[in-house]
């Protein structure tokens with residue numbers, strides 16, 4: 124499979140590295156900065172003899188080289204700086220997203236688009252509109268990352284390996300993230316049986332602020348190791364056609380009583396893209412918070428027309 128990664132910054136380059144190391148396909152890495160994707164591609168090829176992967180990567184500034192892609196991952200755009208919210212990136216990154224789609228979509232009309240640039244939910248919606256691709260082939264990465272952060276924080280709190288923790292977050296990639304305590308388990312036991320209410324809320328709030336915590340420590344730029352791992356989990360599901368359910372930003376059509384808006388929900392992912400949305404058993408409060416998140420995203424997407 125041909126996997127184009129647009130944007131050769133920290134998220135793009137670590138995504139390219141993970142795709143090569145896992146042997147998931149041939150990578151085309153593109154950026155507007157001359158020499159950057161070429162230099163990174165050469166560096167990654169030189170690691171191939173040591174790591175034992177195929178050196179199948181091209182670095183380019185020319186969209187002609189992306190033609191015929193099966194998957195296009197869009198990481199182009201500005202990351203947050205300390206004190207910024209993801210929404211502060213809306214105007215600048217909307218312009219970049221429109222430019223990227225106009226360049227990449229004509230040469231790869233059958234591609235699946237995985238949007239990563241922030242603000243995630245709004246950029247995914249913009250990518251779908253600008254490309255005109257079927258909605259099942261346009262979705263965003265956020266839920267795998269937010270869920271991974273939550274799983275790690277729970278594991279750290281309880282002193283258990285992260286692999287023993289299952290947890291999922293829905294809603295938006297931001298303050299309206301919806302954590303589901305009843306669906307979180309540690310070694311098969313429900314999380315609410317293991318920690319008190321205050322601890323639960325502290326873990327969820329840390330997850331909501333997970334990106335900002337890294338941004339504040341780095342002082343320049345935002346997270347990329349956990350984001351690229353999350354992107355590659357989605358690429359793997361597509362390439363291997365696993366049809367596994369992963370939380371991602373998908374187009375809703377009546378699920379959870381929500382329609383016609385991109386929202387973080389569990390969705391089955393395979394070669395055709397999103398194959399279905401999984402409807403978890405949510406209580407009234409969880410449903411209400413999911414619907415609030417959806418309305419928040421819908422309102423912001425309406426603002427996109429003015430930026």
Ligand SMILES: NC(=O)c1ccc[n+]([C@@H]2O[C@H](COP(=O)([O-])OP(=O)(O)OC[C@H]3O[C@@H](n4cnc5c(N)ncnc54)[C@H](O)[C@@H]3O)[C@@H](O)[C@H]2O)c1
Pocket residue numbers: 129130131132133134135153154155156198199200201202203212216219222223238239240241243264265268296344345346347350
């Ligand atoms: N969805 C998520 O969970 C998640 C997680 C981490 C980062 N992000 C977002 O991903 C984006 C990238 O983050 P990063 O840390 O890699 O940033 P970065 O600054 O390291 O890299 C961004 C790259 O995009 C390139 N670029 C800018 N305009 C372009 C265009 N028109 N065409 C092609 N390339 C272009 C830049 O030259 C740069 O190399 C940011 O918007 C960030 O907020 C999202």
